[in-house]
Amino acid sequence: MFVRRLVVLNELSLLPVVLMAWRRVPFTLLTIEAIFPPLRIILVRLGAWLERLDVHVPLEEAMPIMRRYAGAVHYVHLHFDFRKLEDWVDRVLGGSEAEQPLGDYGLAARLASWNHLIRSIAILGMADLALREYPDDDMVLLGADNDLSRIAAIAYGEDLAVRLAPKRFPRIICNTLTVFLALVVGAGWLLFRVRLGAIAVKSWRVACNIWVQHQLAFYRRVLDDPADLYVALPEGESPAAILPLIETSHLGGYNEARLSPEGALDLIWLMARGTIQLATSIFHLQPSHFWRIAMLPFKRVKVRAFLLNHKFDVFYGHNEYSEEHIIRTQELRSAGVKAMGQIHGIPCCQVISPFFRHIDLDVCYVTSEHPFLGTYQAHWGANLTLRPISSAGLTRERQARLDNPRRPDIVIFLNSAPYEQEMIDFITNLANHFGERRVLVKIKGNPTFHHACGKIFQATRGLANVHYTDADSYDLLVENSYAFSDFSTIAIEGIQLGAFTFAIDPGTSVWHLSYREFPDFCVSDAQQAIHRIADLEAGRWTYPRAVYDTLMGLVGELREDVVRADIGLPPWQVP
Structure with missing residues (x-):
């Protein structure tokens, strides 16, 4: 054996x-x-x-x-x-x-x-x-x-x-050491930020914890002046990669906090009291679990110290999956700052995920509100307002192209494809049936997804009309008529971008898929996909775009216009 x-x-x-x-x-x-x-x-x-x-x-x-x-x-x-x-x-x-x-x-x-x-x-x-x-x-x-x-x-x-x-x-030893380190490191961090004399208070309209190029470009489009944007670099991220993207915005973080001696002592006392009280309640936890919770008071005083000399109207977070965002939101509310955030599209198709059980923001933007309302909302903070917004790919330029003629070609989006043979059969049979059309296959950009889809790539790349592409996913949706996707938000984003979009669901691998709740949205194999396309083109079936819009809570407004209104800016004057 x-x-x-x-x-x-x-x-x-x-x-x-x-x-x-x-x-x-x-x-x-x-x-x-x-x-x-x-x-x-x-x-x-x-x-x-x-x-x-x-x-x-x-x-x-x-x-x-x-x-x-x-x-x-x-x-x-x-x-x-x-x-x-x-x-x-x-x-x-x-x-x-x-x-x-x-x-x-x-x-x-x-x-x-x-x-x-x-x-x-x-x-x-x-x-x-x-x-x-x-x-x-x-x-x-x-x-x-x-x-x-x-x-x-x-x-x-x-x-x-x-x-x-x-x-x-050695739970007792590890947890005791965690408490000691939390207090020593926290006190050291606070004391290092002490300054004598007057401490200047600076103001920006919006702060965000985003450092990816296309996301920063979004915030610069939202604001009239990029100098109104404060980019709070997440801890552990290198500023070198982001500096060329900042332009006139300000790059900083919690380490820019400045304190008076009295303010530092007050925060040390707050942290010490919170750490000891919390630790006595959870001391029975295993060390790695204990560490995550026992460090929360230290994280609270970092945010509070930062907000003492940094003023914002709005703090905009992205992909808030960690417990730290809850502490930050509590401190933002106390300082009179609106806590806004955007949640990644994962739960729009796959639930139930603990990532989304406990979200605490004032305004939470989602691509589709359906899975949140049905699954997560009961666990959220009472102050949270859910705001469905359009696809990230629905820019003003693409919106103007939605009525342009489209190619009759078919786009297939691959994520991790945990059902290799089913996907190989899907691509092969679809390509063979529609031999006169191109079948464009786009693998999600993460290298791990390319590795996971390697067998599918090897088995289908030799087909004459199958083309693997690195083109922008949203341009593919605007330029082509049909799209099929595995477990990804791109399936519903495609609806907003005008393509006849469907979710591929072999029904054998995933225990839950919220897309199954939408009539005729899922196809289990290539034969069903072929029938959908044939029925659409023969006029035997009408794509229920309005039904999907209602069920999924989709909106046609550009997300930059929605966010701009929510932070108190007037509408864009579009020529």
Whole structure:
């Protein structure tokens, strides 16, 4: 019997893994999960060394099935219903969401717990794949903590739980050290920002935490003067890459905070009191979980210190999946700043994802409101207003082209395609049937998606009328008549851009897909796609664009016009 040794590299599994390597025992490194986060950088370097050893079996060789997925987290979101773990979250936090056992930190702590679970379930999901793909092999998951064992039993059953090799982590030592470091590092950060004398207060209309080129271009289009934009660089991001994109906007961040001696002492006291009170309530948590929550008071005082000498009308966040955005929103409200944010399109097709369970903003922009209203809204902050906005690709220039003649060609968008053979058959049969038309295939830009779709590419690139393209996705939707997409927001964005768009849903891989709720929007195979196109062109069926607009909450207004109005600017004077 072959033994698959899957390793979660952490401080306690490091020595056993090194011993395995010394004894020439094959192993596969799944991921790196530091018990004590400051040590992660060391573990990453050690992990890179271990992966270079000839006894290390790469993940794609040990588990070829993982080639179909763009990472374990994506696999988990397709296959796992996180609602199974709601009781676990309530239990470890000492009460339900309604009871708010941790006061002002309750919502952020709950999201932190879900983010902790996502990492845990991602690891367990890979182990579960190995068990199901290779049932005759023995499998050991080395480096699992006590949490992972308990979660495995709830999520996947005892069959997986008994395969783990759980370790009893030095919880008391690690958690005590976390509290000590949070207080020392936090106090040091605050004291380093003390200045004697008057502290200047500067003002901007809008602040954002965006650093990607097309997103920054969007904000500059919204504002009359780019100098009204403050770009708060997220921690860990290098300013070198973004500086050429800033133009006259200001690049900064929390480290620009300046404090008086009295202000620093007040914030140190606030942080110390919050950290100790919070730590006493959650000291039973495993170290990595404890760290995420115990650091929240330090993150609160960073935001508060920053807002003392930085004034904004609006703070606009993007892809707010972390618990930190909840703390920031609370502080923004206290300072009289409107907290606005934009959520990525993932939940527009795949639910239920813990990323979106706990959002706290004043205004939240989404491409489609349907899955939010039906699934997540009950968990959101009471002050949140949901605002559906148009596709990011619906610019003023593209809007003017929507009525232009379109080619009769077909566009297929690929994301991670966890159903390789079904997609190969889909592309092949569609291309063979419509031999006189081009079938344009666009793989999502992330290199991991190209890797995940490699088998599909190899099997279909030789077809005469199949063309893989790097053209802009939104231009493809404006210029061509038909579009089919796997699990991506591009499916509903295509409706706004005038294409006859459908979602590909073989129905075998994903436990939930909200697109299934829309009549005739999903096609299970190429035969259904062929019938849809034939019926449209013969006049036997009318594409229910208005029905989809209503069901999905789509809007035709340009997102820059909507955001501009929401931040208090007058409408653009368009010639």
